[in-house]
Structure formats: C-alpha cells, structure tokens
Amino acid sequence: MDIKKILSLLSLLLISYCCTSKENLKDETIRIIPLPNYYESRPGDFDISKNTTIGIETSDSNMVSLAQYFNEKLSRTIGFELPIKSSGEIIFELTEKPDLEQEGYHVSVTPDKVRIHANTHHGIFNGIQSLLQLIPINTSSKLDKNTLWKISCIEINDKPRFAWRGLMLDVSRHFFTKQEVKKYIDLMAEYKFNVFHWHLTDDQGWRIEIKSLPRLTDVGAWRAPRVGNWWEREPQSATDTLSYGGFYTQEDIRDVIEYARKRFITVVPEIDVPGHSMAFLTSYPQVSCTGGPFHINVGNTFYTKEENSLCAGKDKTYALLDSIFSEIASLFPSSYIHIGGDECYKGFWEKCPDCQKRMSIEKLQDTKQLQSYFIKRVASSIQRKGKKVIGWNEILEGGLAPETIVMSWQGVKGGIEAAQQGHHVIMTPFEHCYLDLYQGDPAVEPNTYSMLRLQDCYKFQVVPDSIDASFILGGQGNLWTESVPHYRQVEYMTWPRAMAISETLWNDTCSRNWKFFTQRVEKQFTYLDQLGVNYSRSLYDPIILPFMNSNNQLQIELKTEIEGLDIFYSFDNTIPDIYSNLYTGILSVPKNASMLKVVTYKGQQQMGKQINLTIDELKKRIVENNK
Structure with missing residues (x-):
C-alpha cells in the first residue's frame, strides 16, 4: 500500500473516530466555534504571565505578523503583550504533515508549552483562533499584569471540511x-x-x-x-x-x-x-x-x-x-x-x-x-x-x-x-x-x-x-x-x-x-x-405556535430554541414574571381574553424579550401559516 493510500485510510479512521466518539470527546468547558474535528482534554494548566514569550522563526516576516496579531488579540483579554523571540513557551512552527493540508493545524497545550504546528501560515492563523478561544474570558474591568492566565491542557487536531x-x-x-x-x-x-x-x-x-x-x-x-x-x-x-x-x-x-x-x-x-x-x-x-x-x-x-x-x-x-x-x-x-x-x-x-x-x-x-x-x-x-x-x-x-x-x-x-x-x-x-x-x-x-x-x-x-x-x-x-x-x-x-x-x-x-x-x-x-458587538439574543425568546384544535378552538404551544429555560405567560394583560403562570403544556385561550404575554427565564433572570400578541394576531398567524 503506498503512502497516499495509508494517509487516506488514517484520515477516514480519524473521521470515523470523531463521528462515533463525539460524546466522549465533548468537554463542557470548551467554547471553540467552529468545534475542532478532534480534541482531547489533558490534566493540568499552562500559565500565561508577563514573563511568557512567543517563540517563532523571527526571520519569517509572515510568522512575525502572526505573532503580532496574536499579541493584539491576546492583550485585549489579559491587558498586556508578550515578548516575541526566537524561542519561547508559546511556539508557532511550520511543519510538514500532509493530513493537515492547507488550513489544518495542531494545537498542543501542556503545563510547560503551547505549540501550534501547521503546514502553512494560514494553518497557524487558524490554530491561533482556537488558542485564543481557549483563554478564559476576562469579565473584570481591571487588568493586572501580575495575573496568571490559565489555559487548560488540551490536544487539538483540526482542519476544515470545505475550502x-x-x-x-x-x-x-x-x-x-x-x-x-x-x-x-x-x-x-x-x-x-x-x-x-x-x-x-x-x-x-x-x-x-x-x-x-x-x-x-x-x-x-x-x-x-x-x-x-x-x-x-x-x-x-x-x-x-x-x-x-x-x-x-x-x-x-x-x-x-x-x-x-x-x-x-x-x-x-x-x-x-x-x-x-x-x-x-x-x-x-x-x-x-x-x-x-x-x-x-x-x-x-x-x-x-x-x-x-x-x-x-x-x-x-x-x-x-x-x-x-x-x-x-x-x-x-x-x-x-x-x-x-x-x-x-x-x-x-x-x-x-x-x-x-x-x-x-x-x-x-x-x-x-x-x-x-x-x-x-x-x-x-x-x-x-x-x-x-x-x-x-x-x-x-x-x-x-x-x-x-x-x-x-x-x-x-x-x-x-x-x-x-x-x-x-x-x-x-x-x-x-x-x-x-x-x-x-x-x-x-x-x-x-x-x-x-x-x-x-x-x-x-x-x-x-x-x-x-x-x-x-x-x-x-x-x-x-x-x-x-x-x-x-x-x-x-x-x-x-x-x-x-x-x-x-x-x-x-x-x-x-x-x-x-x-x-x-x-x-x-x-x-x-x-x-461591544451588538449580537442577537433571540435564541432566548419564546416561540409561540397558535393552532386550531379539532373543535375549532384556538390553542397555543410555547417552545424555546434552547434547553433550560422556563416560560411564563399571562392572559390577563399583566406583565409575566417568575410568579406568573408557568407553561407546562398546550394552552387554551380563556373566554374573553384579548392578549397573550410570554417571557422566558433562567432561574431568577429574564432571558428573552417579552412578547405580547393579541388574540386576533394569533388567529391571523394561523391563517397566514395555512396559506
């Protein structure tokens, strides 16, 4: 069997492992999007301090640019930049691994070192994005240069499906x-x-x-x-x-x-x-x-x-x-x-x-x-x-x-x-x-x-x-x-x-x-x-699904896109909160009700927007959905 066939077989085995073992690989602490093809958490942490250095081939202008980019993004979180030298604890290095192709990368975080290997500078760049998403998000308004920033140890092998x-x-x-x-x-x-x-x-x-x-x-x-x-x-x-x-x-x-x-x-x-x-x-x-x-x-x-x-x-x-x-x-x-x-x-x-x-x-x-x-x-x-x-x-x-x-x-x-x-x-x-x-x-x-x-x-x-x-x-x-x-x-x-x-x-x-x-x-x-990005939080909003039952009576199903939310509602024109009616099943509209108000909570915190719909609007939606 020639080397290309061997590499192809190994790639198929890796994909199969990913597909059959994704639940075993799932780490609730990871926030990387898009999710790497393969990753495995390891014991321990790597500490970033003001004495940590970035090690690259300093004669490579593209690698210098990548290290500067990493520093720019990193400093936004930790409040300071790291020295860039010919050797260091955070290493970006080109390699020759055919399975990584043009955009793939390997990230290895151990207690002593962080290494990103890739065949191309683009692969290094992709590895940097994953590494940045491994660093804890700073929620404090004060940044101290003496703070240690911990990255959980992990191994990542990754490449995109589509070009x-x-x-x-x-x-x-x-x-x-x-x-x-x-x-x-x-x-x-x-x-x-x-x-x-x-x-x-x-x-x-x-x-x-x-x-x-x-x-x-x-x-x-x-x-x-x-x-x-x-x-x-x-x-x-x-x-x-x-x-x-x-x-x-x-x-x-x-x-x-x-x-x-x-x-x-x-x-x-x-x-x-x-x-x-x-x-x-x-x-x-x-x-x-x-x-x-x-x-x-x-x-x-x-x-x-x-x-x-x-x-x-x-x-x-x-x-x-x-x-x-x-x-x-x-x-x-x-x-x-x-x-x-x-x-x-x-x-x-x-x-x-x-x-x-x-x-x-x-x-x-x-x-x-x-x-x-x-x-x-x-x-x-x-x-x-x-x-x-x-x-x-x-x-x-x-x-x-x-x-x-x-x-x-x-x-x-x-x-x-x-x-x-x-x-x-x-x-x-x-x-x-x-x-x-x-x-x-x-x-x-x-x-x-x-x-x-x-x-x-x-x-x-x-x-x-x-x-x-x-x-x-x-x-x-x-x-x-x-x-x-x-x-x-x-x-x-x-x-x-x-x-x-x-x-x-x-x-x-x-x-x-x-x-x-x-x-x-x-x-x-x-x-x-x-x-300061103005992203949408609509995934927390309640989903309101009106329909007519077999007796031609208006009924309402309430849903959410994500798990772990409670839905509260009112038909009496009051503002719903955690002390209002908790949704547990299909709703029938009370006689003479004119308005449905719905909101979602996680524990004591309101998560979604409050949605107010008249009963006439709910009926109109049924007609429009049936067209």
Whole structure:
C-alpha cells in the first residue's frame, strides 16, 4: 500500500473516530466555534504571565505578523503583550504533515508549552483562533499584569471540511464605511471564515470607483434619504436632495483587501448584472432598453414597472462591462469575480428592438436564452482576464456558461443541477443561509420577512445526498441589507447565526450537537459583550405556535430554541414574571381574553424579550401559516 493510500485510510479512521466518539470527546468547558474535528482534554494548566514569550522563526516576516496579531488579540483579554523571540513557551512552527493540508493545524497545550504546528501560515492563523478561544474570558474591568492566565491542557487536531467558507455583505442597499467593513472581516476571521463576498452594486447604489466610468459613483452612489418599510417608500423624485450613499475609492478597496489578506480572507467582488442594475442605468442610460430617465431606487416597489436590467442587445453594454471588469480584475487579487445574474426581469427585453435583433442574429428562441447569451459573453470576457466566474443559480436559465461556478440560493436545486452538469457549486440556500430573515418572533424583531432561527442555520446540510461532493466548494451566509440601515444592525443580524454556518462548513455533519453548540454560543456571548458587538439574543425568546384544535378552538404551544429555560405567560394583560403562570403544556385561550404575554427565564433572570400578541394576531398567524 503506498503512502497516499495509508494517509487516506488514517484520515477516514480519524473521521470515523470523531463521528462515533463525539460524546466522549465533548468537554463542557470548551467554547471553540467552529468545534475542532478532534480534541482531547489533558490534566493540568499552562500559565500565561508577563514573563511568557512567543517563540517563532523571527526571520519569517509572515510568522512575525502572526505573532503580532496574536499579541493584539491576546492583550485585549489579559491587558498586556508578550515578548516575541526566537524561542519561547508559546511556539508557532511550520511543519510538514500532509493530513493537515492547507488550513489544518495542531494545537498542543501542556503545563510547560503551547505549540501550534501547521503546514502553512494560514494553518497557524487558524490554530491561533482556537488558542485564543481557549483563554478564559476576562469579565473584570481591571487588568493586572501580575495575573496568571490559565489555559487548560488540551490536544487539538483540526482542519476544515470545505475550502469555501464565506459571508456576503450587501453594501448597496445601505453603505457601510471602510472601517465597518474591516470590523466585519476581523470578526469573520475569528470564526474561521475565509471568503468575504462583497456585494458592491445593485438597484440602490453603485459602491466602487471605476476610473474609466466616473458617473457610476458620481451619480450611481447617491440617492434620496428615506426611512420606513422597504418596498413601501415614496420613489425618488427629480427635486430630491441626493445625499444618502457613498462609495469606496480604489485605494479604499486595496486597503480592505490587504486587511483581509492578513487575516487569510479572500475578498470576492460582485458586480450584479444584467438585472439589479438601476444604479448603473441611472448613471449610463444609453445601455438601457428604453433610454430612461432613471432614478436610483430608494426602497420603493419597481420590479416590473421600472426598467432595472441592462440591454442585452446593444454592443455598448458589453463594451462598458468590459471596462468595468477590466478594472475589477486588476484591482482584486481574488481568482473569482461574481457577476450576479439573479432576478433578471426580461419584460423590457421582449419589447426592445435591440434585444429582438440580437435574438434574431444569434438564433435565440426566447429571453431566457438571451440571458444565457449575455452571461456567456460577459463570463468569456472575464475569463480572458484570468478570473473564474460565479453567478447566482438563475444563470442556469437558457444554458450554463462554460466553467462558471453556481451559487445556489433558491434552495439546493440549482446546485444539484449545476453539479450534475459538471460545474462547481457554492451552496447558500435561503432557508439556512439568508441572514436578513427574522431570527425571532416578528413582534419583537426589526421588520423583515420569513424566518431563519439559529437552529435553522445549524441544520444546514452543505452536500445533498444526490450529488458528488467533490463539486461542492463550500457554502456561505448572505446578509442582504434592505432592512439593515446601519452597522449595529449588521452585527445583530449576523451573530450568532454566522457561528452556526461556520460550524456547518468546518465540520462533518456527524459532529453536530445542538445542545453543545448552544452552550458554546452562550460562552461566546460573554466574549462579544467584551468587544461591544451588538449580537442577537433571540435564541432566548419564546416561540409561540397558535393552532386550531379539532373543535375549532384556538390553542397555543410555547417552545424555546434552547434547553433550560422556563416560560411564563399571562392572559390577563399583566406583565409575566417568575410568579406568573408557568407553561407546562398546550394552552387554551380563556373566554374573553384579548392578549397573550410570554417571557422566558433562567432561574431568577429574564432571558428573552417579552412578547405580547393579541388574540386576533394569533388567529391571523394561523391563517397566514395555512396559506
């Protein structure tokens, strides 16, 4: 048996051991997310003091940067940095272990030493994230340099299941500053994400400087200020002051890319075409079907009433896109460029002389094939620039462009179809990965649509049973920002749900344990409190499930996402607390009751938000759920 077969067999045995022995490996004190593939607690502790040193190969500039990064994060907890020398008690060292591959690592904590071994600097970086999560969280406002910080002894062997582990941030609907984007990337890295998908253009704004087409940001980056529910806003008018928006200069982009590079995160840009292009059309109406005039969308309804798709018939369209993607390709080191391709309304193409002429020349049967022609032509142009092309699953319509990668968001169907055609796939089904959805009861959450609880993210199965897993690059979570107007809300919608997605992309399915995961999430809350992150605590909120029984009487089931919570309720309009009615089973609504109020407690402490629903609202929910 050759060495490759032996290593493969050992890897399978390790996976089998992990899957069959996860309960034995479970350590209630560990808080690492994503959970390592293999870890074993050992007796004793390693003490970090002001005399502890970090030992690295000091001639390796990348290793020096890693030690400095570790020091920066460590000092946030313990209040001081450690000396960096050629030898020390905390050792970062490159090795040659084929089983660790590119991103794997080994952490060994003994009473005398802490060692991180990996084949690459990226592996060392991943090991640093786990090591940092082994250090007790400081809850004191006073930091003493004479304090000993204890790390429990442990052995960890770990590597990711998937190479693509991403989060997407939409900066078109609402603009977030360069500093806020960096903050987002920094926290991504701590949970071992390695791809930042940057949704830079859409109907509501163009956010990246294109030097050859300055109107894209001079015009396309600004719109009228509005508040209120998305899709219900008053459209922008010719007399509005266009003061809301912003864009990133190319120097800003380079700065963010370098910041991400130091955290081993690849920045993948998305320029969304041919649909979702109202900001583009407002800037350059000559690439439209109708000629305009156009106004950037402010959150008003428009889809079939106002044109938002580039003209697929005009050569001018492709010329401008070539200029755009030439600058994008030279600006971003990433091997990938995302071209969108989703939700393209084709009604204006059906009436456009240029589109109809193009269909005739190219012998295209319908506008779906015209979209395929558009995607293939743009993809070919980008591929000639040395980049790989990604598109949302709608690029399957009319025929898939060669060598394109499908990002499947409308469930996993598109991903299955693409994989069966021999294309690589990134799974991001909305029912597990759309972070713009409700994560708790709509009565107490910011207004949005549909539901994606933390447990829904944790149920994400990246590889469907029906396809070859080798075609699945990985997956990601997506934060669309129609209802996310500022960065604090970005944090609220992302965390902790992104922790669940991180773990599903890192570990094999058999390693999942919901109860253990939520225990670790709660430990992470203490850490996020220390950072001042505005995470969501919706997993503590009661879940209210009204239904009609066989006698057509309204009844209510109450649940919680996590164990260990008591649910208290009232029907008499009083505020429920630990002295109110304790939920023990299905509730029947008392005669003439007008309101249900529910809250959760752990011991004497209120954990979730109080939820108040009228009886009429409960009945309405039953009707809506039955539609």
